Amino acid sequence: MPSTSASPAAYTARHLSVLEGLEAVRKRPGMYIGSTDSRGLMHCLWEIIDNAVDEALEGYGDRIEVILHPDSSVEVRDVARGIPVDNTAAGLSGVEVVFTKLHAGGKFGGGSYAASGGLHGVGASVVNALSERLDVEVDRDGKTYAMSFHRGEPGVFDDGSQPSPDAPFTAFTDHSELRVVGKVAKKKTGTRIRYWADPQIFPSSATFSYDELITRARQTSFLVPGLTLVVRDERRLPGTPGADGPVEEVFRHDGGIVDFVDHLASDPPATDTWRLVGSGTFDETVQTLDDNGHLRPKDVTRTCEVEVALRWGTGYDTEVRSFVNIIATPKGGTHLTGFEQALLKVIRKQVEENARRLKVSTKDNKERIEKDDVLAGLTAVVTVRVPEPQFEGQTKEVLGTAAVRQIVSRVVEKELTAHLTSSKRDLKTQSSLLLEKVVGEMRARIQARTQKEISRRKNALETSTLPAKLADCRTDDVERSELFIVEGDSALGTAKLARSSEFQALLPIRGKILNVQKASLADMLKNAECAAIIQVIGAGSGRTFDLDAVRYGKIVLMTDADVDGAHIRTLLLTLFFRYMRPLVEAGRVFAAVPPLHRVEVPAQGRGKGEVIYTYSDAELEKVLARLERSNRRYKEPIQRYKGLGEMDARQLAETTMDPAGRTLRKITMADEAAVEQAERTFELLMGNDVAPRKDFLVAGADLLDRDRIDA
16 A cells, blocks of 8 residues: 555654653553543552452451542551561662552562462552552551652652642652651551542543442452451432441451352252362462572462352352452353363263153263253352462453363362262252253253254245234344334334334334243243244344344334333333343343323414423423413413324324434443342342332332422
């Protein structure tokens, strides 16, 4: 291709940049914390908290406090050993090294930590680099030492008694001196870190999430038995937990990950929660510095400790969490692979050994247990402690240490086999029920696959595979296309006239579909409306759902603006959440917002008439009051839409279907905490337990009455 830039001779060494120290972090923060939105802001907080938790893992300190201050700063306190305050060979204090030097710390095999979550030595220094101000206090040797930083530079703030990032700052020209600011008891040790995120790095929309913090603190308390975590929100922001004053929650779980599994499980148990514990060793070659400061290879033996808690429930959903040195690995890794391999191997062997009792045919592997059969109804927490694990990137979402897979597999295989072959009466009963459940899952899978193959052969001979009641669109552009799921045949007739048939498809449903929160998978597939929706969307359901195969870019739920319409919309959302969740996670499910009223205002003089749509009784009252104050007449009676079918095509198009004027609500689940909240909400609204739902409705009625009074 022809060059469009200056000649090669114009490109010289002066164009090359070398970023020193923390400057690289400020230039490319996303490389270290993933992003500079709220997710990246929370990642910084996790780095500081995890350092305190690593101390607790080593047996130092049993209490960590996290405080969200009103001035947008956050503080983490622990009662561990405290950051070293003596000087290194370079003449810098241990505190300054930790907070200003990348790849520096006590987690590089120096003997201070057997296993830790922080490995790269960049956590505290990265947080410091991305903070407008950071203050650290350390209690050691009967003294309290203090130090301050401004955007990674050590110095002093002249701020009086109240810390603030706006206080005058003086940076040290060479290096700072750690200040002694008080005295403490000789045995008292610990660290307190308070920092203000830099607005030059993080936008104003990035905020600390109290809910995420609570979820993380609760999770950590399960993973480190005996550790007390205190979360206090002192902010007074409208709509936050601290709006009416400070909120504090305390977490401590001495039962460890067994309690964690019981907390995560949402269905009745088919087995008790079993704890599998073991360890193994592996050899690894590492690079170490010799006496002359040169890197030399050295063979070391690592010990990997494994702890797994698991139980099977009567349901079908799978919930497996994995951790390395208490750091969550949401995308798994070698430890999760080893766990699943051992699980499948052990269960498959037990089924084969009990084939006659279970009436399983082992000929030609026609009835062979697969991983999905074993995972159905499983809730498990898999944790490993291993020195210097290999993660994929600083965000530590995937474990890459290859040797861990085999160690986890051996431990799980040995311990789980012992449970399943135990002679104890209760374990024998649970094992028998578990094997029967797994075999039932296998047969259901085989039957479903057989039916699918029959359906495919049948469809190959038919001219159309879609329901006759579908009014499809013409475009082949998936991103542009929209599927409206319409309540009732009367609304369908109007919608056909109101839609743009080029890119808008219509699928009518009759009344209220099956509540899939209570129903089984087989009952859901038998339901005509549920089956039609899954067939039209065209991507399958459950674990086999393929987001890339979805036939439409948007799925719009268009129901009446009344109580029945809200109920139908909730039933539809329950179906999508349980069996087509990737659609919701991708932000491709929407709820249409049709109006409740139509106010027609005649023209005055030479002015033009006006039509005003309102979406609630309170909004209607405000509109009418505004018109009366302006001495403008409106036609009576006010038209109230009892359903979508009462609108004519033009009205339905301009309010609900035409992209130029409609309002759609996107159904989203932004993160793991949102998914957990959705799980609880669907179980509350649509599950089998009536008492909590009744309490919710009574409380909601009181709120509704107050809203009406205020309106």
